[in-house]
Amino acid sequence: MSPVAWIAVVSLAAWGWLLLCQGFFWRTDQRLPAQVEPAEWPRVAVVVPARDEAEVLPVSLPSLLTQDYPGPAEIVLVDDGSTDGTGKLARELADGFGGLPLTVISPGEPEPGWTGKLWALKHGIARARATAREEPAYLLLTDADIAHEPDSLRRLVAAAGANGLDLVSQMARLRVASAWERLIVPAFVYLFAQLYPFRRINDPRARAAAAAGGCVLLRTEAAVRARVPDSIRQAVIDDVSLARAVKRSGGRIWLGLAERVDSVRPYPRLADLWRMVSRSAYAQLRHSLLLLIGTVAGLAVVYLAPPVTLAVGLCTGDGAAAWTGAAAWVVMVGTYLPMLRYYRQSLWLAPLLPFTAFLYLLMTVDSAVQHYRGRGAAWKGRTYARPEAAPDR
CATH class of the missing domain: 3.90.550.10 (Spore Coat Polysaccharide Biosynthesis Protein SpsA; Chain A)
Structure with missing residues (x-):
């Protein structure tokens, strides 16, 4: 197989693992558990x-x-x-x-x-x-x-x-x-x-x-x-x-x-959402450059590779890349549908998930850039240059 086809295979394998082995994250049925009213309500x-x-x-x-x-x-x-x-x-x-x-x-x-x-x-x-x-x-x-x-x-x-x-x-x-x-x-x-x-x-x-x-x-x-x-x-x-x-x-x-x-x-606006995500994205990665590189690579392989390998496969006549990329994209779309239903949004937004993931990739990179510029996590006039959990005493 071509290198493009192998990338598509890796992406499809990743989606197979996410679908079955990542706690069924794509399901939206985790709602407030059973409630029993107490005899005396606590303060x-x-x-x-x-x-x-x-x-x-x-x-x-x-x-x-x-x-x-x-x-x-x-x-x-x-x-x-x-x-x-x-x-x-x-x-x-x-x-x-x-x-x-x-x-x-x-x-x-x-x-x-x-x-x-x-x-x-x-x-x-x-x-x-x-x-x-x-x-x-x-x-x-x-x-x-x-x-x-x-x-x-x-x-x-x-x-x-x-x-x-x-x-x-x-x-x-x-x-x-x-x-x-x-x-x-x-x-x-x-x-x-x-x-x-x-x-x-x-x-x-x-x-x-x-x-x-x-x-x-x-x-x-x-x-x-x-x-x-x-x-x-x-x-x-x-x-x-x-x-x-x-x-x-x-x-x-x-x-x-x-x-x-x-x-x-x-x-x-996009700028409002960008700030919401980027202000803490690099803190989520514990300010680790290695984790940032791994996250960017992971987002690229999991979310960007399916449509890219499909397009390349169709343009070059590489059937393996096209079919495998299409299969990975279908699985991706299928896992996103329950969340769109929960938010009462058009299901036609699901195929756009690779584009949205690309925006998140850029937001994460921007979060790291702001951190290394000394701006850290900024929120309403406050900036935390090295935000991290406090050590136990």
Whole structure:
């Protein structure tokens, strides 16, 4: 066979392995597990880190204030150095909507060695544990751009209690309104699930651990045992680090797709989505040049090779390359269809996955370039030049 045909064979073999041996990552049936309402609902503290979130807060915060949770619950919003009136707006929304009691705190700039979000979570958790008449049994850590259906908190607590889970995380359904969002967002979740197969995450016997930071219900006892957020204070990819800390300390975790939790943050332009991915992509690779080279090569062989080898095979009359490349592309498209259905998008977007993967390849390379330029992971005016999980003490 020709070298092009061999590349197509390798790509097809890779897709065969991904299809059958990577935790069935392409399936979208990992939804919130069975829920049993307890006889007595435990106390819950909702902690919301917020930095310059005035644009989305009028949609997200009322969804928390009006939760129909039957037990005692409160909200602590941590105004992390906002300059757009986030804290003031939060108080006004609480006065207008009523519902769960809201406390707004401002801890100031993070100390050296802390990322902004984890610094905010540290103070929000401490405030929730210190002011309640009894310590909250659970902490709901949710981002300021996440909107919850009225029964979201009730369902999360019922699922955690019924299944003996220390951490329950749902990957919020991201917005898919603009053309770029429709092209890139479903692929983002698809690639995340490929990297962290939900079934393996949810298997207590497996070492794999991950969470989706927008919506994490955490048992307070497990947080204390895992020493979070202090033990992960430098982590830019804080959700994955949090899940690893909880699982390492003996906790049971669960991660799945959300049905009643949505992100309301818009990413209308390619530049917005580019920043979302590139700010942490190289941190995910532990700032390793070897891992970057391997990732780029892997994306090229798995996602770019099928259409390229098909085209080359058709142009040169290389039947083996054309047929094998086509077969790999078909498998790729088939694994992407469930995610497009979950996002209620046209299935005709599936053949465009190689192009979307090429954009992710460029975003990852750009993330490394920004790191070596000293810009690191940048988010809302803060830059972390060497973002990494803090060492245990």
